[in-house]
Amino acid sequence: MLARVKSVATVGLETVEVVVEVDVANKGFPAFDMVGLPDKAVGESRARVRKAIENSGYTFPDKRITVNLAPADLHKEGSNYDLPIAVGILMASEVLPIQNDSASQPYFYGELGLDGSVKRVRGTLLVAMCAKENSVDEIFVPIECTAEGAVVNGVSVHPLRTLKELVNHISGTKKIEAVKNIEVNELLDDATPTVDFSEIAGQEVAKRAAEISAAGGHNLLLVGPPGAGKTMLAKAFPSILPPLSSEESLEVTRIYSVAGELPAGQALMRRRPYRAPHHTASMISIIGGGTNPMPGEISLAHLGVLFLDELPEFPRSTLEVLRQPMEDGKVAISRAAGRAEYPAKFMLLASANPCPCGYLNHPTKECNCGERVIGKYRARISGPILDRIDLHVWVDPVEVSKLTSTNINNQSSIYNESSEQICERVRKARVMQASRFVSEKGIYNNAQMSNKSVKKYCELNDATSQFLQAAVVKYSLSARAYFKVLKVARTIADLAGDLTVNVSHVAEAVQYRESVW
């Protein structure tokens, strides 16, 4: 007997419908063959499927079994074919009725344990999306992954605990209720950030720079001695970014689902991602890769923050590969198994010590690094990477005695703004940018402006341009630095709600120039 069961293969963020064909033949030597480019994990499913069927109380047919995964030329990888294969065998050996109407067939997606339990797999959200696309009404997935699938409207998601439950459902003895669809917006509403800006004491300048960075999409470099609070600031950073919209949330969740990084039972990524890879991370883990291309840190940070702590400690080669994705907002990874393109629109937040010992310019501690040692240390970050960072800020160690002094309590409202208050300004500034770049292709924020559009959108009046000229001479700013100042000044004006860039905007922007590195 021949049975056909449907499942889904994921290649990067793309999905392909896979038909699992199972033939159980009475003739021939008993065997269990599998074709259709299975990888090791798929091949091993033979053992799992056999034992799962037996331990669920059914007979595994002692006949010649052939399984084909169509399309046969696509590499299949992962353990998620266990479930469709088991269902196929049960159908072909007439334990379950064969469903001939292929259009109404559901998708089966899950791994089996030897005891017949159905286990968690990655990529469930993509399976649900694929079902919607191909107008498949039902999907059967492991119970731990149902929340992921339930966000997709119009597809009923059936949670599975064991293979036996599934058999009972199909044979009609005991139905499994589909889970209720989850409303994306409801989930997003109660997302709270981990660290709030009001929890950060002092560091007013760094906070201001973070606000500008969030508003205009400018990358930010924090330089300061160890223990100054750079990491804390980075952790709080996602909280001043506008919350994820429902489309954005699905976009991020898709990546996390493919990478298997979505916490068990969680339906959606509700917060903007914050990724902080360690500096020993390999190049591949940063940009993505593997035999079957998987998203790397830059894609996992999509629409969120990529925080590179101790930037100079990262191998130069790793930093250089960031250049192209930072420009294009996506990364294409080609491997033997296929080519995958992952989005990578992240904001780069980097921190660095001013010198190898960390205490250069420290108010009380002495730095013992030679000029040449410092020069070498600084050279670890290449010019092109620094080019892509608009805001450079020096972070002083927090002066504990000054923080506890009385004047901070007097006017606490000014110093301890909550993330929400800052976020409100950021949101307004982003609205201004959105209307400005309505006709510009590929530009969504001030940081993305080309030199040509800087000239168009950052027009200065005579007094302001004279002022900028004076600053250019005094601080010997390069042409590149000049344009960076203008972009930042534009964002500062947006935050203030001003249509034109004036002297004080430019003056503040000059303060964030590349002088601390």
Add this chain to the structure above:
Amino acid sequence: MHRTLPRALFFMNLLIISRNSCHTGEVNEGIGEIYPEDNSFPRSLIKVAPNIKKLWYRGTFDDAIFDKCVAVVGSRHMSRYGKQVISELVPRLILAGYSIVSGLMYGIDQEAHKIALQNNGKVIAVLGYGIDYDCEEGATMLANKIVENGGAILSEYAPGSISQRWMFPQRNRIVVGLAESVFIVEAGEKSGSLNTAEWAIKMKKKIYGVPGSMFSSTSMGINRLIASGQAKLLTMKEVEEWSGDASRHEDKVLQSHDELTTILKIDGPMSVNELSRKTGKSVGDLLAQLLQAELKGQVNEERSLWKVV
């Protein structure tokens, strides 16, 4: 050119490398030689003991630049404080018409050369190794710049000589010999800069010492030297008197009446964070105002602390 035959023969034996080009006085491209009996030999160096037998030079050997020289030397481990001292001191010395002599070593020496060049000053670098020896990339590039700007590079070691430890102290006597007075910015204990000071004491040259922080190991040596009375304490007041610049400083402070400069004047240097807490103003406004004041020359920033100039 200006030498007697027997002496030439003597040097020809000594320096096989330069044998072929001896007659033209050029050892290598751009490198010249000069002897104590030459007219253009700096008079200040004749009395230096042990005697200088011969100098190799690169650049224009112009008497004028040796007329009025001061030496600015210091630690290889330059702190930001040292850098700031140089940026205040050297331009004033140049305004007063001095050539800056130093040792082209990284740290204070190179900074002094650089700032001098930026201010169109004349620079003399005395090397502790052969004049064509590529010691480090930064030094070679800086040397080329000095030559381009009409300064001179000097060495008493034959071209091709690799630096040895003993050469640097010997070189210091030439630095001191050329200078009317010696400015020492940052010197640790047992440092080369203190060796320079010893030469200066021997040759009875005036030593000005820049005092440093008690936490800084690179100021230990010079602080002790000042305390012992061998070096004269250098403060901003001396620097200004030296360069006849005393009045300008006062005017600028008097001109500024706005709130920020007043606070900075009364409460001393402050970070923007502190200023914001004190005034209740937003950081953005403060940064903008401070930059405008800095452009007007009213305030400046050091170690992220702002102060009135």
